[in-house]
Structure formats: structure tokens, C-alpha cells
Amino acid sequence: MDNLPDKYKFSHEFCFFLHDQLVEALKSGEKASIFHHEIKMNPDEIAAIERLSGDDLLAWLEQNGHKDQVWILYYKQICAALISDMLHFVYEALQCSKKGKLTVAYALLRKPFKENLFYLEWLLGDPGGFLSRFDVGNIKKLSVNSALSEDDRIGIISKALNETAVGDWLSPEFIYALRFDKKFQDSLEPLFQKANHLVTTFRFLETEGQNFNFVFSDQESWESQWNHLYTYLPILLFHTVEIFEALLSKFATRAEGFDLTWIRTLIGFAFWSRGCVLEFDHKALFKEVRDHLTSSNLKCNACKSPIEFDDQQLLNLYENYSMNCNKCEWEFDLWGMHEKR
Known part of the structure; x- marks a missing residue:
């Protein structure tokens, strides 16, 4: 079923093109085993880890002089896992948008762009800071909202942009506001929140009286939601492509x-x-x-x-x-x- 107005079809297909580009980068990387990491050991070390696996193996490696190698393994595996998870959500969101299921589309896009993408930016812009927190195992230190201030997050996005081939083609403040700032008039955040909650009470997102968020949308509302989505989603997906390519360039070459x-x-x-x-x-x-x-x-x-x-x-x-x-x-x-x- 295709309910997408014609004027948004090129933008929709471009979003899928960028999605497919990320899929190709991930699949070709997996085929070439670039997300694997080989650790060279002497015979005694090989004998010591023969029966170890999972967390026990990682703990042994860290305690026996291979911590830097464990971090390289983390780096590669996290890259692949985050982008794979993100692409599942983006694909389904685009399919829902095409069908006119815009509440579901916005609900699906919240996690990949507020969380998956930010962790990829963090891994690119401040790998040491990210991996040190990840390695500790304290989840609170990795929370996007509570572990970092707004300035911290903007700073990480700025560093990540500078690692990409296109550099700061947009300001880090704009990229941040587009995903996180409830008060920014062009932000996707209000739509993310309203798609996920029937009632919102935050001052800039307050549900109107005698209403539930998105439930009573009409054709005019859907038009507005499509317009907002296809004005900014291509930007975020293009940015994601650049972030992922920059991450891959750290351990693989085209x-x-x-x-x-x-x-x-x-x-x-x-x-x-x-x-x-x-x-x-x-x-x-x-x-x-x-x-x-x-x-x-x-x-x-x-x-x-x-x-x-x-x-x-x-x-x-x-x-x-x-x-x-x-x-x-x-x-x-x-x-x-x-x-x-």
C-alpha cells in the first residue's frame, strides 16, 4: 500500500538509497571480516585461554596485557552492532511512512537517531572516553541524557563531524537541536515524543485540551508530518552515512x-x-x-x-x-x- 504523496517520493527514495548504502557498507564489511580482530599470542597464552569464552575471556585478556586489543575488538563490534540495529528501525519507519502510518514512523525513528547515532558519534569523536565508560560496565555512565550535559553532547557531535570526509557541513548545534531540543522549532524531538506518548505535559510539547497526541490526525496533519519528515530525515541519514564511513576508515580501506x-x-x-x-x-x-x-x-x-x-x-x-x-x-x-x- 502506497499512500505517500507524489511530492515526497523523491525524498523517500533518497532516504532508502542512503539506508541501502549503509546496508551495503555493513554487509561488505562483514564479508571481508573487517569487524573481526586477531590477537597474536604465544603458546602459553593460547593454552591459558583454551577453555575461556565470553566475559571470562575478555577479563583474562584485560588482566594479561591485552587491554588495548580488547578495546579494538569493542570498537569494531560496537560499530557493526549499532548500525545494524539502527537500520532495522529506519527501514520499518520508511515503510510505515509510505503506508501513511506516520505515528509509527516517528515512534520508530526516535531510538536510532537519539541513541544509536549518538553512540556512533561518540565512538568516532571521543573513542577513548566512550570505551573507558563502556569497559567499566556502569550503564549510568553511558546514558545519553543523564551522563552528559547538552554542551558535552554538542562537543562530541562537533568532534565526530571533524572526523568525516565532509567536515562541519552543518553546525553541531543544528544537528543536536534537530534530534534533542524540544524548544527548537524545526526539531524532530517534539514529534518523537508525541508519537510515543498519548499525553505530553512538557511546556513546549503539551497536549492540547480534549485531545491525544497524533490520535486524531487528519489529512492536513499527515501532510505536515510528511513535510517535516522529508525535510530533515535525508539530512540525518546523510550525516549517518558520513559518520559510519569515518568509523570504518579507522580499521578498513576502500x-x-x-x-x-x-x-x-x-x-x-x-x-x-x-x-x-x-x-x-x-x-x-x-x-x-x-x-x-x-x-x-x-x-x-x-x-x-x-x-x-x-x-x-x-x-x-x-x-x-x-x-x-x-x-x-x-x-x-x-x-x-x-x-x-
Whole structure:
């Protein structure tokens, strides 16, 4: 069942594109065993741990000079586990949005963006601080809301942004407010709260009289909820892609060559930003994409003419991995150029 208005379909598909990009990064990483970690030991150490497993094994490693190796293992396994869990929620939320089940969609998005994503940011921006708290086993020290002040959380997001390939393309204050600030007019937090609670009493989220949150939504309400979702969800998913790629770069490398996935991401973001109320410089994005493609000297497989990249050509590349020769009109795909980890 598809109840999504046509004007949100490109944004919806772009969100799924970013979701699928994260899935591909996770699956290819698992296939290449990048989340595994080998600890070199002498024969005596191997004999000592032969019958140990789980917490007993980790405790032995930490007590016998391998604490740094345990932390590397934590780092890799936490990356994979958090993104995997996050993607389950995002997938179901997008499916619910498409069906018009917006209360469920917003309820599902609360945890992945307020918790999973923040822990990934923390692991990237302050790995030592995060892992030291994780290693202690005191859950209260890992609580997003009670263990860290607002300034602490913004500081962690700022450090994480600086570790990504795009840097601080948005301010850490904005990314924080979009997910956590109940008073920020564009924040998703009020909608997260109202989707999860029939009655809210916080001053900025107070339920109207003779009402329950989201229960009596009409077409106008659904339109407003869709509009808000597809204005900001692509931003948060793009940010998540950058955070996860930066985390993976700490212990894995991409093969050199033409990065088709990244180019398609930029193309999708450029087309999406054209209709976005936020002031992104989509003209500069399109220029960056075209300059990169032109510098790659892509030529037609049939007549060897250089490929020119108008809007339709870029859209075909984004949606279908395909291009048409501007001279002989030969159509060919670039699937074989898709980068593998």
C-alpha cells in the first residue's frame, strides 16, 4: 500500500538509497571480516585461554596485557552492532511512512537517531572516553541524557563531524537541536515524543485540551508530518552515512578507483536539495559532481566519445547506474565500476 504523496517520493527514495548504502557498507564489511580482530599470542597464552569464552575471556585478556586489543575488538563490534540495529528501525519507519502510518514512523525513528547515532558519534569523536565508560560496565555512565550535559553532547557531535570526509557541513548545534531540543522549532524531538506518548505535559510539547497526541490526525496533519519528515530525515541519514564511513576508515580501506557510490550520493543530495526549504547550495553541488565526472574521463563504450553530464544524464546515473552517449546514444551501465571494500 502506497499512500505517500507524489511530492515526497523523491525524498523517500533518497532516504532508502542512503539506508541501502549503509546496508551495503555493513554487509561488505562483514564479508571481508573487517569487524573481526586477531590477537597474536604465544603458546602459553593460547593454552591459558583454551577453555575461556565470553566475559571470562575478555577479563583474562584485560588482566594479561591485552587491554588495548580488547578495546579494538569493542570498537569494531560496537560499530557493526549499532548500525545494524539502527537500520532495522529506519527501514520499518520508511515503510510505515509510505503506508501513511506516520505515528509509527516517528515512534520508530526516535531510538536510532537519539541513541544509536549518538553512540556512533561518540565512538568516532571521543573513542577513548566512550570505551573507558563502556569497559567499566556502569550503564549510568553511558546514558545519553543523564551522563552528559547538552554542551558535552554538542562537543562530541562537533568532534565526530571533524572526523568525516565532509567536515562541519552543518553546525553541531543544528544537528543536536534537530534530534534533542524540544524548544527548537524545526526539531524532530517534539514529534518523537508525541508519537510515543498519548499525553505530553512538557511546556513546549503539551497536549492540547480534549485531545491525544497524533490520535486524531487528519489529512492536513499527515501532510505536515510528511513535510517535516522529508525535510530533515535525508539530512540525518546523510550525516549517518558520513559518520559510519569515518568509523570504518579507522580499521578498513576502500579500494582505490572511481567511487560511484559517493558520486551517486552527491547527485541524489543535489537533486533533493533543489526542493528543500533549507538553503543548500545545490548549484555548487551539481558543479562538484560534474567536475568530478568530467575529470574521470568517462567515454562511450561504443564510439569512445567523452560523456557530457546534463541533468538527465546525472539522474540516470543516480537511479539506474546507466548513462547514454551524447553522440551515438549508446546506453551502458556502470555497475561494474561500483566500488568494493
